[in-house]
Amino acid sequence: MITQIKNKEPKITLVGAGPGDPELITLKGANALKTADVVLYDALVNEGVLDYANPNAIKVYVGKRSGEHSYGQDAINKLMVDYALNYGHVVRLKGGDPFVFGRGYEELDYADGYSIPVSVIPGLSSSISVPGLQQIPVTHRGLSESFWVVTGTTASGHISNDLYEAARSKATVVVLMGLGKLKEIVKLYQNEGKNLLPVAAIQSGSTENEKLAIGIVDTIVELVEEKNIKAPALLVFGEVVSLHPSFQPIKDFYQALKEEL
Numbered sequence: 001m002i003t004q005i006k007n008k009e010p011k012i013t014l015v016g017a018g019p020g021d022p023e024l025i026t027l028k029g030a031n032a033l034k035t036a037d038v039v040l041y042d043a044l045v046n047e048g049v050l051d052y053a054n055p056n057a058i059k060v061y062v063g064k065r066s067g068e069h070s071y072g073q074d075a076i077n078k079l080m081v082d083y084a085l086n087y088g089h090v091v092r093l094k095g096g097d098p099f100v101f102g103r104g105y106e107e108l109d110y111a112d113g114y115s116i117p118v119s120v121i122p123g124l125s126s127s128i129s130v131p132g133l134q135q136i137p138v139t140h141r142g143l144s145e146s147f148w149v150v151t152g153t154t155a156s157g158h159i160s161n162d163l164y165e166a167a168r169s170k171a172t173v174v175v176l177m178g179l180g181k182l183k184e185i186v187k188l189y190q191n192e193g194k195n196l197l198p199v200a201a202i203q204s205g206s207t208e209n210e211k212l213a214i215g216i217v218d219t220i221v222e223l224v225e226e227k228n229i230k231a232p233a234l235l236v237f238g239e240v241v242s243l244h245p246s247f248q249p250i251k252d253f254y255q256a257l258k259e260e261l
Helices: 027-034 047-052 073-087 104-112 126-133 162-168 179-191 220-226 239-243 245-260
Strands: 011-016 038-041 058-061 089-094 118-121 147-151 172-176 198-203 211-216 233-237
Touching: 011 027, 011 073, 011 104, 027 047, 027 089, 027 118, 038 047, 038 073, 058 073, 073 089, 073 104, 089 104, 104 118, 126 172, 126 198, 126 233, 147 162, 162 172, 162 179, 179 220, 179 233, 198 220, 198 239, 211 220, 211 245, 233 239, 239 245
Parallel strands: 011 089, 011 118, 038 058, 038 089, 147 172
Antiparallel strands: 172 233, 198 211, 198 233
16 A cells, blocks of 8 residues: 655656666756655666665666566556655656657656646657767768668557658668567668668667677678677668778778679
8 A cells, every 4th residue: 555645746757767878867867866756667777777866765667678568558657646646756767768769758648637747857869879879870971861760660569661661761760679670671671772781780778788780781680690689779770880980891892882783
């Protein structure tokens, strides 16, 4: 049974924890954790981030990861509101940014139905920060004028329809939650004649478990298997991947193949 704490006004703060490294949370996010009475945190949140929280705060793991959901979204919504009404300040701590495939708006909207004030503290999205940490810019003059961020797998478990359009684009395409669909995504690019397009697969970016595979569309599946890249991982398709230092040894060969086509 939850015992209500008197004189505590309910409020909820959606906080983005960043890509993984605990030091990559924003200062404002860390300060919010210091004032939290309850922290609800996801599977993709590095538990080192919890060191910023009030030692007396209740910390509740509501891990959500593909195939390993310990709580459904409806249950998380209800927990968040119940804790706010009975304890006061709830920090809903989510990996990356709450509004980039984080279902943050659904939680905000649910809390609004109970007239609970909600504020949002953005986090560093892995879609930009993880490639950046690997010295891969998502845009670069002469190579990429824009970038897409696409989910690899929809709620129904199918490949995202947006990937068909993304594969036709000249933009950098960052695919989140797409490792399990890598062979299908590669096929889309091959169907567009982009067999030689540079690709990166990055596992657990910014953490001690980080792994990297760099290649081209035609080789990336084999490289991912060879390097044993596992989820959570993101994929980067685009000419900007050729800027990574490890791509340089094959760059001359890659350019020669392009000129032959």
